[in-house]
Amino acid sequence: MGNVKCDLLQVLASTHPNFPTWERIHLETSTMNKSITQSLWTIKSKILKLCLFLFLATMAFMGFHYHSINMNLVPSTVHPRTVESLYPYLIEEPSKCRGDPPFLLLLIPSMPQDVLIRDVLRKTWANESLVPGISIKRIFLLGRSFVNDTEVSVEQESSTFHDIIQQDFLDTYRNLTIKTLMGIEWVSRLCPRASYVMKVDGDMFFNPWFLVRQILQPEKPLKLEFFTGLVVRGAPFRNKDSKWYISYEMYSKNLYPYYCSGTGYVFSGDLSPRIYKEAKGMTIFPFEDVFLGICLERMGVHLSKSGGEWFIGERVEYNRCRFTKLVTVHHYSPDELLKLWPDFLKALGDCNG
Structure with a gap:
C-alpha cells in the first residue's frame, strides 16, 4: 500500500501545480528513502558475496597448506620445538x-x-x-x-x-x-x-x-x-x-x-x-x-x-673373549680399533657360539 500511495502522490504533484507543499515534501522524502534503501541493500549484498568468497578461499588455502605440511614437508618424527637450543x-x-x-x-x-x-x-x-x-x-x-x-x-x-x-x-x-x-x-x-x-x-x-x-x-x-x-x-x-x-x-x-x-x-x-x-x-x-x-x-x-663389570672407565688390554662381554672400555685409539676389530668380529662367534 505504501508504494501505491507514493506513486499516486507523484502523479498528483506532476499534474496539479497547487498540490499542497507538505504532500510534495513528503513525496520527495519517501522517494529519497526508497532510493537510499535500495542502494544500501545493493552494497550489503556485494559485501556479503565478498565475505563469502574470502571465507571459502581461506578455507581452501588452509586445507591445502595443512595437507602439504603433513604429507610432504615435515618428517613424521619432528615435534614442535618446546624448548629453545642453547646456541644456534x-x-x-x-x-x-x-x-x-x-x-x-x-x-x-x-x-x-x-x-x-x-x-x-x-x-x-x-x-x-x-x-x-x-x-x-x-x-x-x-x-x-x-x-x-x-x-x-x-x-x-x-x-x-x-x-x-x-x-x-x-x-x-x-x-x-x-x-x-x-x-x-x-x-x-x-x-x-x-x-x-x-x-x-x-x-x-x-x-x-x-x-x-x-x-x-x-x-x-x-x-x-x-x-x-x-x-x-x-x-x-x-x-x-x-x-x-x-x-x-x-x-x-x-x-x-x-x-x-x-x-x-x-x-x-x-x-x-x-x-x-x-x-x-x-x-x-x-x-x-x-x-x-x-x-x-x-x-x-x-x-x-649394571649387573656386572660391563662399563670400564680405564684402559684394559684387549682380550677377545672378555671384550665380547663388555659394553665399553676406555682409551682405544683409532689405529688400535682398526687392528682389533676384525678379530673381535670373529670372537663374537667363537666365544659366544
Missing part, C-alpha cells in the same frame, strides 16, 4: 630420524678436526648396520672450530655422511656439557621416539651387540626412566690448578651425587626432554657426567647399576 645450529640434520624410530641412537662427542677418528668409528662400532634386525643411528656432536678451513671440511663431511650436528659455540673441553645438551635437545625434538640413547666418547672400545642383547633386550617391554653406565661418586676438586676444578660458588656441596661416567652411558629416550628441561633451569658447569647426575637427582630418577 650450524648443522642440524632434521631428517635423520625420518621414518621408523631407531631402537638405539648413538651420540658421539667429537671435535671438528677429528676427521680420522670419525672415519674409523663409522667403519667399526658406529657402523649403523652392525646388529642384525636392530635399527641404530649415529650422530656426531660438534661445536665450532677456531679455523675456517676446518669448518669448510666439516660441511663437506656432513654433506657426505649426514651424521653430524653442530652448534655455534667454540668446541673446547669446558664446553662439553653444552655439547652433550645439544645432543639431548636434538633427540627430544627431532628423534623423540628413539627407544634408547647411548652417549659414548670417541676414544672408546664399544660393543653394541652386548648392550643390545644383554642389557636393552629389544624382545622385552621398553624400560622407562632408565639410565645406566659406570656408576661413580666423587668429591669436587677445589685445587685451582686441577683440570677438574670447581668453585664453591658453582657447586657448594662436599660430594657429587651418584652419576654415570661420561665415557659411556645409556638411557631411555623418554628421559631426553625431561633432562633438557631440568638442565635449562640450572647453572651449567663443565663436567657433563656430573651435571647430568645432578639433573637426574633433582628429577628423582635413580641410576640402574
Whole structure:
C-alpha cells in the first residue's frame, strides 16, 4: 500500500501545480528513502558475496597448506620445538630420524678436526648396520672450530655422511656439557621416539651387540626412566690448578651425587626432554657426567647399576673373549680399533657360539 500511495502522490504533484507543499515534501522524502534503501541493500549484498568468497578461499588455502605440511614437508618424527637450543645450529640434520624410530641412537662427542677418528668409528662400532634386525643411528656432536678451513671440511663431511650436528659455540673441553645438551635437545625434538640413547666418547672400545642383547633386550617391554653406565661418586676438586676444578660458588656441596661416567652411558629416550628441561633451569658447569647426575637427582630418577663389570672407565688390554662381554672400555685409539676389530668380529662367534 505504501508504494501505491507514493506513486499516486507523484502523479498528483506532476499534474496539479497547487498540490499542497507538505504532500510534495513528503513525496520527495519517501522517494529519497526508497532510493537510499535500495542502494544500501545493493552494497550489503556485494559485501556479503565478498565475505563469502574470502571465507571459502581461506578455507581452501588452509586445507591445502595443512595437507602439504603433513604429507610432504615435515618428517613424521619432528615435534614442535618446546624448548629453545642453547646456541644456534650450524648443522642440524632434521631428517635423520625420518621414518621408523631407531631402537638405539648413538651420540658421539667429537671435535671438528677429528676427521680420522670419525672415519674409523663409522667403519667399526658406529657402523649403523652392525646388529642384525636392530635399527641404530649415529650422530656426531660438534661445536665450532677456531679455523675456517676446518669448518669448510666439516660441511663437506656432513654433506657426505649426514651424521653430524653442530652448534655455534667454540668446541673446547669446558664446553662439553653444552655439547652433550645439544645432543639431548636434538633427540627430544627431532628423534623423540628413539627407544634408547647411548652417549659414548670417541676414544672408546664399544660393543653394541652386548648392550643390545644383554642389557636393552629389544624382545622385552621398553624400560622407562632408565639410565645406566659406570656408576661413580666423587668429591669436587677445589685445587685451582686441577683440570677438574670447581668453585664453591658453582657447586657448594662436599660430594657429587651418584652419576654415570661420561665415557659411556645409556638411557631411555623418554628421559631426553625431561633432562633438557631440568638442565635449562640450572647453572651449567663443565663436567657433563656430573651435571647430568645432578639433573637426574633433582628429577628423582635413580641410576640402574649394571649387573656386572660391563662399563670400564680405564684402559684394559684387549682380550677377545672378555671384550665380547663388555659394553665399553676406555682409551682405544683409532689405529688400535682398526687392528682389533676384525678379530673381535670373529670372537663374537667363537666365544659366544
